[in-house]
Amino acid sequence: MQKILVVEDEVKVANAVKQGLEENGFEVDVAYDGRMGKSLAASNPYELVILDLNLPHFNGYELCEVIRAKNNRVPIIMLTALGGVDDKMQAFELGADDYLVKPFDFRELLARIRVFLKRAGAEPTQSTQFKITIADLEIDREKKEVTRAGKKIALTAKEYQLLEFLALHKGKVISKLTIAEKVWDIDFDTGTNVIEVYMNFLRKKIDKDFDSKLLHTKTGMGYYLSEEA
Numbered sequence: 001m002q003k004i005l006v007v008e009d010e011v012k013v014a015n016a017v018k019q020g021l022e023e024n025g026f027e028v029d030v031a032y033d034g035r036m037g038k039s040l041a042a043s044n045p046y047e048l049v050i051l052d053l054n055l056p057h058f059n060g061y062e063l064c065e066v067i068r069a070k071n072n073r074v075p076i077i078m079l080t081a082l083g084g085v086d087d088k089m090q091a092f093e094l095g096a097d098d099y100l101v102k103p104f105d106f107r108e109l110l111a112r113i114r115v116f117l118k119r120a121g122a123e124p125t126q127s128t129q130f131k132i133t134i135a136d137l138e139i140d141r142e143k144k145e146v147t148r149a150g151k152k153i154a155l156t157a158k159e160y161q162l163l164e165f166l167a168l169h170k171g172k173v174i175s176k177l178t179i180a181e182k183v184w185d186i187d188f189d190t191g192t193n194v195i196e197v198y199m200n201f202l203r204k205k206i207d208k209d210f211d212s213k214l215l216h217t218k219t220g221m222g223y224y225l226s227e228e229a
Contacts, residue, residue: 002025002027002048002117003027003028003047004021004026004027004028004029004046004047004048004113005028005029005030005031005037005040005041005044005046005049005050006021006029006030006031006050007034007040007041007049007050007051007055007060007063008031008032008050008052008055008079009032009052009054009056010052013052013079013102014030015030017050017109018030020106020110021110024110029044029046033055033056033057033058034058034059034060034062034063035057035058037058038058038066041063041066047074047075048074048076048077048113048116049075049076050076050077050079050109050113051063051064051076051077051078051096052078052079052080053078053079053081053082053087054080060078060080061090061091061094064078064091064094064096065094065095068094068095068156073144073155073156075097075098075116075117075157076096076097076098076157077096077098077099077100077109078098078100079100079102079104079109080099080100081102082101083101092197092198093197093201095156097157097158098112098116098158098184119161132164132167132168134167134170134214134226135212135227136148136149136150137167137214139164139167141164144160146160146163146206148206153205153206154205155202155205156201158183158198159198159201159205161183162179162183162198162202163206163225165179165182166215166224166225169224169225170224170225171228173221173222173223174222174223175221175222176195176223178222179222179223199217199223212227
């Protein structure tokens with residue numbers, strides 16, 4: 001049974017989410033403040049974390065950062081009443097994979113959860129290629145590890161999914177729409193700059209400290225991963 005951590009200080013919301021998830025076959029732990037959430041996240045393996053932003057003792061931004069600092073790539077979905085672009089960008093920069101504004105329809109949350117979990121469970125069968133090498137970049141699909149020139153690179157779950165998708169289509173220009181459909185859920189708003197933000201995250205991690213660049217932009221067309229520009 002897949003295990004999910006819900007960190008939410010609004011008891012009614014937390015209990016409603018817990019009940020809905022359990023009715024759909026998930027095992028659920030609930031923390032009502034950031035401190036408890038930090039403790040549970042550190043001591044239990046979860047397939048996914050649902051994290052409220054405004055938490056007592058330890059807010060959602062801080063908790064997200066702590067989880068990522070431990071190189072934990074568990075998918076994180078933020079729940080919050082703050083729907084501003086700056087709020088979303090801060091969440092993504094700290095490692096959140098998705099962002100859902102309150103009030104929300106539980107069916108939408110469930111659909112997003114299933115996208116993440118299905119993708120994680122289906123990855124080994126998408127290709128028989130378990131290791132992908134592009135120049136000195138190596139992606140181990142079984143261990144979900146990325147190295148470049150022998151140096152291990154820590155990625156969030158979403159960054160890894162994005163990099164792996166581009167690597168599986170090495171040299172092919174992939175449009176923003178295709179990335180949105182395959183890496184994010186199909187209803188992703190391509191009018192936002194989230195894809196550009198994540199591409200910048202990847203560039204900083206896999207290209208910044210190296211002379212040869214692997215992640216490229218084809219203006220007006222999309223992105224591609226290649227040892228040749």
